[in-house]
Amino acid sequence: HSVGIVGAPFNRGQPRDGVESGPDLIRAAGLLQKLTQQGCAVKDYGNVTCDDVPADEPFGCVKNPRTVGRANEQLSHTVATVKREGKTCVVLGGDHSLAIGSIHGHASVQGQLGVVWVDAHADINTPLTTPTGNIHGQPMSYLIHELHSKVPVVPNFSWIKPCVSARDIVYIGLRDVDLGEHYILKHLGIKMFSITEVDRLGIAKVMEETCDHIFSQVQKPVHLSYDIDALDPTVCPATGTPVVGGLTYREGVYITEHICQTGLLSAVDMVEVNPKCGRTDHEVKSTVNAAVDLILGCFGRVREGSHPSDYCIS
Numbered sequence: 312h313s314v315g316i317v318g319a320p321f322n323r324g325q326p327r328d329g330v331e332s333g334p335d336l337i338r339a340a341g342l343l344q345k346l347t348q349q350g351c352a353v354k355d356y357g358n359v360t361c362d363d364v365p366a367d368e369p370f371g372c373v374k375n376p377r378t379v380g381r382a383n384e385q386l387s388h389t390v391a392t393v394k395r396e397g398k399t400c401v402v403l404g405g406d407h408s409l410a411i412g413s414i415h416g417h418a419s420v421q422g423q424l425g426v427v428w429v430d431a432h433a434d435i436n437t438p439l440t441t442p443t444g445n446i447h448g449q450p451m452s453y454l455i456h457e458l459h460s461k462v463p464v465v466p467n468f469s470w471i472k473p474c475v476s477a478r479d480i481v482y483i484g485l486r487d488v489d490l491g492e493h494y495i496l497k498h499l500g501i502k503m504f505s506i507t508e509v510d511r512l513g514i515a516k517v518m519e520e521t522c523d524h525i526f527s528q529v530q531k532p533v534h535l536s537y538d539i540d541a542l543d544p545t546v547c548p549a550t551g552t553p554v555v556g557g558l559t560y561r562e563g564v565y566i567t568e569h570i571c572q573t574g575l576l577s578a579v580d581m582v583e584v585n586p587k588c589g590r591t592d593h594e595v596k597s598t599v600n601a602a603v604d605l606i607l608g609c610f611g612r613v614r615e616g617s618h619p620s621d622y623c624i625s
């Protein structure tokens with residue numbers, strides 16, 4: 312696997328300090344070294360700049376629009392560069408508003424994508440349905456063709472072209488969906504496996520049906536957008552909006568192992584690690600280590616172990 316790492320220390324898509332430290336914490340936990348050890352060729356593209364835009368007043372309810380819009384435009388260009396260089400792109404967050412730039416940049420090079428959104432939340436509020444104005448709860452609304460007429464032009468967002476079809480999206484792990492989001496999911500007929508479906512079907516069947524759905528018409532590159540809060544807060548407490556009753560560590564890793572073996576993973580986001588939301592060092596470490604392990608699962612790490620083909624014991 313040829314891998315490009317991009318840091319996106321975004322925090323203006325939500326109100327809590329600390330999430331901007333995610334990229335460097337995940338690097339410090341040894342992600343690049345571990346990817347190299349498991350046979351990947353890894354290039355680090357550094358962190359995208361995301362300086363505050365002055366006088367960034369709300370647009371209606373939407374908070375920090377100019378800062379979030381500008382940062383995502385930079386991220387979109389960087390992700391496009393990584394894809395043009397033929398690598399699988401890993402974006403380290405930072406809050407989930409980064410998915411705007413990550414998916415946009417990915418689609419600008421690869422065209423039609425399958426999007427697998429692993430998250431406790433749907434992050435599909437429009438500027439008119441958002442209950443909080445936090446853009447990390449809205450990224451998908453700017454990207455989906457079928458919602459284009461429902462989304463006003465937000466300052467510094469006019470560069471965004473919708474690039475994902477509702478039929479090419481699958482959600483896994485939902486358990487905290489806003490009223491407007493639920494209406495949108497049902498009205499657009501977007502495929503979703505809430506935690507109830509994970510319990511009913513088991514994660515293996517969920518992944519089988521996810522792939523059947525996404526590849527039903529045609530095979531396409533996969534964009535995996537992984538919010539660490541999809542996992543249960545007992546495993547990943549250091550995150551801004553924890554929700555009880557989440558995925559086990561094992562289910563979380565199984566998702567990445569299954570997507571890896573399709574051979575179609577083209578970009579992955581790992582978002583919402585926030586060290587300031589961990590009460591102890593152990594809680595921060597548990598969250599960061601899970602994020603690292605999930606990414607390693609995307610690039611071929613298998614829990615049974617492995618050995619080089621030319622290995623011999625005598």
Ligand SMILES: N/C(=N\O)NCCC[NH3+]
Nearest residue numbers: 430432434447448538552
């Ligand atoms: N973690 C979050 N999204 O994934 N928080 C914002 C969504 C709340 N409706």
Ligand SMILES: [Mn+2]
Nearest residue numbers: 407430434538
């Ligand atoms: Mn999210």
Ligand SMILES: [Mn+2]
Nearest residue numbers: 431432538540
């Ligand atoms: Mn979430």
